[in-house]
Amino acid sequence: MTISVKLQTLTPFWTGNVGKICDRVRETGIIGSLRWWYEAFVRGFGVYACDPTHSDCQGFSSCKVCKLFGCNGLSRGFDIRVEDSTHPEKIVDQQVVALPNDKGRRRSKWYFSPGHEGLLDLKITPTRCNEEELNGLKIVLKILELWGAIGSRTHLGYGVFQCINEGGEYNLSTEEIESGLANFESGNRTSNLPDLKFFFFSKLKLDGDFTNCIKRLENSLELRYDLRQLFREDNKLRYDIMGTIRGERRGSKIFISRVYQVREINEMRVWGWIPQAIENRSEVVDRIYEKISEFDQNLEWREFDSKRDKYGKASDVPTFVKENLLEVQI
């Protein structure tokens, strides 16, 4: 019943220690990331998941997420082991990247700390959790592989990966998918915390030569710059969506990968969540969609209950996960 899979980096992993340096890939960074996404899934399916920063969850009377990931008085329901065969990435020019001053973009410098590239052997073994929960976790990992990233600083482009197992690609069986979807149950709650119903996922194909690692970063920075500019007249909205380190620190709700190569195609992915509480939410998502489309007219876009999703408007969340995100017809 153990999940055993290798993660191959497409963009470097970043999991920092207390000194904010990534000296190796840490289990805690992987677990933190899996938990954040598992929460978004539980809420997406309409079920309560506590806010881990203000949680009252305790022991067996806790929310669905704490039951699996542990909380006060309850250990984690699974054991996780990471065998780290990665190495520090080589970034030229002391990790400083200057955004080119074209298309009216202001020149600015970005500092990157090196992440780790290579192979990570991941083993997840149940200690208390059941098979459905483990399959739920497998679905989350698969969606991260297809549409997201893992570890810390994913908003800065780290942590895109490909799963590999003995037979090549890591695919889930019909039984694993059905069981994993059943694990998330169904309710009718919505939340202003990360909730899959309010996420979008996109992939862009890019033309050009990206053999230089700085070039792979530049596109990502240009898009981030352009998205910030979209909301330049409205500071509150901009800080809400793109994050800020001014005043009350807020994390970015938009995540933009670096350019990576997969099947000889240069690709970049952008995903994020715009809470339902954001005023004119649909219009905001539309502006983001239009801006990202400028980088690739034929971009792939996934979004629950939305006509922007060219794959089709899914009527319920399990169908959306199965057909639009996992792209399987059962």
Ligand SMILES: [Zn+2]
């Ligand atoms: Zn909880």
